[in-house]
Structure formats: structure tokens, C-alpha cells
Amino acid sequence: MNSDAKRILIADDESEIRAIVELLLRGEGYDVISVADGQAALDRAAEDIDLYLLDVNMPRLSGIPAAAQIRRRFDAPIVFLTAYSGESDKVMGFAAGADDYIVKPFSNVELLMRVKAILRRTAGKTANAKPSGIPIADLLLDPDSRTLSRGGETIPLTHTEFAIVELLATHKKKIYSLDNIYQSVWGEDAVGDGAIMAHIKNIRKKLGDDSRNPIYIKTAWGRGYYID
Numbered sequence: 736m737n738s739d740a741k742r743i744l745i746a747d748d749e750s751e752i753r754a755i756v757e758l759l760l761r762g763e764g765y766d767v768i769s770v771a772d773g774q775a776a777l778d779r780a781a782e783d784i785d786l787y788l789l790d791v792n793m794p795r796l797s798g799i800p801a802a803a804q805i806r807r808r809f810d811a812p813i814v815f816l817t818a819y820s821g822e823s824d825k826v827m828g829f830a831a832g833a834d835d836y837i838v839k840p841f842s843n844v845e846l847l848m849r850v851k852a853i854l855r856r857t858a859g860k861t862a863n864a865k866p867s868g869i870p871i872a873d874l875l876l877d878p879d880s881r882t883l884s885r886g887g888e889t890i891p892l893t894h895t896e897f898a899i900v901e902l903l904a905t906h907k908k909k910i911y912s913l914d915n916i917y918q919s920v921w922g923e924d925a926v927g928d929g930a931i932m933a934h935i936k937n938i939r940k941k942l943g944d945d946s947r948n949p950i951y952i953k954t955a956w957g958r959g960y961y962i963d
Contacts, residue, residue: 746776773801806832823934912959
């Protein structure tokens with residue numbers, strides 16, 4: 736096994752799905768750990784895991800509480816595998832600390848594309864970062880440490896949430912449509928699953944921002960989102 740290979744933990748109670756996903760990921764050179772339920776995923780969670788793929792509905796411990804507990808201990812991105820595609824389900828998942836959602840049934844190409852995209856964007860791109868940080872009203876975004884803080888207190892954001900805020904903050908007053916944000920953050924064409932709207936809603940909740948009169952992430956109705 737290549738010691739430099741990214742390590743991915745997949746948790747799904749369907750053995751056929753685990754076998755297929757494990758085969759696909761290993762074929763791409765990833766190191767894969769495969770478990771059958773959320774408790775086992777929590778037990779195997781570690782600092783050297785680069786990505787978690789968690790089914791939502793699992794025995795012993797389902798994906799959402801497992802993700803919430805993993806997120807309290809580790810910073811690696813979390814992607815949910817789920818049969819549910821409603822916005823409320825996504826918001827709940829993102830609130831638990833997830834970075835992305837893959838709706839079943841998914842194609843092999845989609846799975847690999849999402850995995851590669853999230854590992855690419857969580858690698859951190861600081862070449863053009865501003866070392867002094869970027870102010871957003873009473874917030875300070877630090878691209879070097881990839882943190883967002885208020886009064887010295889860090890506001891916990893997932894990798895994807897930070898990437899969205901960073902995009903808007905580094906291009907202030909520029910309006911980004913949902914497709915623009917998806918293409919900029921994911922590096923691919925939008926799949927039209929409402930993920931961006933769910934992320935924006937969750938970011939606003941963490942920032943204490945009122946969607947009807949937002950201070951930080953503002954809405955240009957019918958056009959997209961921006962930061963002053």
C-alpha cells in the first residue's frame with residue numbers, strides 16, 4: 736500500500752454497496768477502510784482518515800449522529816450516502832458536519848468525481864491567501880489557517896462551508912449564482928441538487944445571520960449571493 740495514498744473510511748450496512756465502492760476507490764489508488772454501521776465508523780475514526788463516506792440509515796448508530804461525533808474529534812471531510820434528497824435532509828446532514836451529499840442510486844463516475852473533488856478542495860490552496868486575513872463585518876477570515884472567527888473565537892465551519900465563505904469574501908460585491916458557486920468550489924458543473932442553498936442556510940445559522948436581513952452573506956434575489 737502506498738503510504739501517500741489518501742485513506743477513506745466507508746460505512747454502509749449494505750454489503751453490496753460497500754464492496755462496489757471499495758473496489759472503485761481501491762482501483763483509483765485510495766486506501767480504504769470498510770465498516771457496516773455508524774458505531775463501527777466511530778470506533779475506527781482516526782486522525783489519518785482523509786475522508787468519511789457515511790450512509791445515513793445504519794444500525795447501531797445512524798450516519799448523522801456518527802458524523803456529529805466524528806466532527807467533534809476530527810476535521811476530515813464527511814460525505815453522506817443517502818436515499819433522501821430533500822432540502823431538510825441536507826440541512827440536517829450539513830448541520831451535523833457533512834461537506835457533501837451523494838444521493839442513491841449514484842453512478843460510479845459520480846462517486847469518483849465527488850470524492851476527487853472534495854479531496855482536491857480540502858487540500859488547501861493558500862498561494863494567493865492574504866496573510867493579514869479578510870474582514871467580513873465583525874468576522875475575520877484567515878485563509879492561511881482556514882478559520883473564521885469573531886472576537887478571537889473560532890466559528891466551526893466544514894471544509895465546504897469555509898470554501899464558500901472564502902470565495903465570496905475574496906470577491907466582495909461580486910454576485911455568484913448557485914451554478915457559479917458550485918463550479919468554483921466543486922470544480923465541476925452543478926448537479927442541481929440544492930446543495931449550495933442548504934450550505935448557505937447552514938452557514939448563516941452558524942454566523943447568527945438572519946436570512947431576511949443578513950449582515951454577512953447577502954442575497955441578490957433571482958441572481959445569487961454576495962458579501963459586501
